[in-house]
Amino acid sequence: MLRILTFNTGLTEIRLFGAALYADVPHVAARAAHLADALRRVDADIALLQELVPQRVKTRLATALRDLYPHRAGIAEDSRFYGTGLLTLSRHPIESAACTPFAEQTPEEGLFGPRGMLACTVPTPGLGRVRVINLHATAGGAYRQKRRRGAPDRRSAQLAEAIAAAEAPFDGATVLAGDFNCSPATAPWVGERLGAAGFADAAAGVSRGTWDPQNPLNRGRASGDARRVDHVHVRAGRGRPVAVADARIVLDEPMVPLGEGRLPLSDHYGLLAALVPA
Numbered sequence: 466m467l468r469i470l471t472f473n474t475g476l477t478e479i480r481l482f483g484a485a486l487y488a489d490v491p492h493v494a495a496r497a498a499h500l501a502d503a504l505r506r507v508d509a510d511i512a513l514l515q516e517l518v519p520q521r522v523k524t525r526l527a528t529a530l531r532d533l534y535p536h537r538a539g540i541a542e543d544s545r546f547y548g549t550g551l552l553t554l555s556r557h558p559i560e561s562a563a564c565t566p567f568a569e570q571t572p573e574e575g576l577f578g579p580r581g582m583l584a585c586t587v588p589t590p591g592l593g594r595v596r597v598i599n600l601h602a603t604a605g606g607a608y609r610q611k612r613r614r615g616a617p618d619r620r621s622a623q624l625a626e627a628i629a630a631a632e633a634p635f636d637g638a639t640v641l642a643g644d645f646n647c648s649p650a651t652a653p654w655v656g657e658r659l660g661a662a663g664f665a666d667a668a669a670g671v672s673r674g675t676w677d678p679q680n681p682l683n684r685g686r687a688s689g690d691a692r693r694v695d696h697v698h699v700r701a702g703r704g705r706p707v708a709v710a711d712a713r714i715v716l717d718e719p720m721v722p723l724g725e726g727r728l729p730l731s732d733h734y735g736l737l738a739a740l741v742p743a
Contacts, residue, residue, distance in 0.1 A: 467589050467595065467741075468508070468509045468510045468511075469509060469513065469642065469697060469737070469739075469740065470507055470512045471514075471599070471696070471697055471736050472715075472736075473515040473601070473732070473733035474515065474733075475493075475516050475731040476496060476517055477550060477578055478493045478522070479578075492721065496721055496731065497525075497526075499720055499721050500526060501530055504530060504554075507737060508533075509737060511553065511555045512534065512553070512555075513553055513597065513642050514551070514552045514554070515550055515599070515601040515644045516644075517550045517551075518547055519548070520546055523543075523552045527540065527552065530554060533554075533556070534554035534556060535556070536558050536587075537555070538585050539564055539583050539599075540552070542562050542583065543564040543581075545579070547577045548579070549578070549579055549581040550578055551581065551583040551599050551643075559586070561585065561586045562585045563584050565581050565582055565583075565584070565630070566581035567579070567626055569618075569619040569622040571603060580601050582599065582600040582643075583598070583599040584597070584630055586635075586637075591741065592707060592740060595637050595640060596635050597639075597640045597642070598630060598639070598640065600623075601646075602624070602645045603616060603619045603623060603646060616646075620645070620646060621654075628641075631700070632662070635702070636704075638700065638701055638702045638705055638740070640740075641696075641699075642695075642697040642736075643695070644694060644695050645696050646694050655696075659698050663700045663701075664699060665700070666697075666698055667697040667740070668696065668736050671693060671712060694733070695733055695735075695736050699738070707741070707742065707743055708740070708742070708743040709739070710739040711738070712738045712739070713736075714735065716731070716734055717735070
């Protein structure tokens with residue numbers, strides 16, 4: 466069995482000469498302090514994480530979890546200080562890794578936190594060599610700006626880049642997972658295009674999620690239905706069928722002390738998919 470987690474940590478923070486210019490939420494530091502312990506409790510074999518910006522945030526987390534995840538990708542591969550925010554942690558060796566910003570970006574994302582994908586090849590005991598693509602698609606507008614027109618077109622172009630990366634010659638199973646910034650309900654074309662490329666939605670039927678009411682970006686939607694914008698899609702390899710034994714939500718319980726209450730670890734929740742040979 467191979468347990469794969471995808472989780473948008475929501476820890477983007479931009480500082481200049483020590484002064485905070487932008488933070489996802491006012492309580493980034495409180496969240497960050499609980500992330501390593503929370504990931505230990507999930508105990509996935511491979512953790513695909515997004516929005517760990519800047520690079521020092523990735524490095525600190527990878528160091529804190531080195532005993533559980535001795536293999537990592539996304540630090541040396543992502544050379545920008547304000548990089549893609551992608552980090553892949555693995556119990557198993559990572560044979561190769563490549564971090565690629567998407568060609569289509571909003572100007573502010575391209576400057577401070579480009580969306581992109583981190584593709585790794587991981588040999589696993591049960592499924593053989595698996596290609597794991599960790600991605601973060603555009604939100605359409607960032608840093609407290611209104612979502613811009615054209616965001617669906619940018620996401621469509623980014624998905625095409627991810628599918629093209631998955632089409633590179635490879636005999637093993639491929640996992641394409643991360644924050645797509647759109648839900649199956651609002652963007653059914655995502656599942657349709659991935660299905661046409663041979664991928665199955667490992668988390669089909671999982672729809673609920675968590676909004677953090679303390680995040681200023683959520684004030685207009687905290688009372689509405691939460692959307693599932695995080696995805697895990699799986700494609701079997703040549704002669705290596707794969708089945709989804711289980712898929713469930715994790716990391717959605719209030720666990721971060723703030724004032725007199727507790728908040729979720731992120732605006733997102735984690736998706737944990739257990740894959741087995743079919």
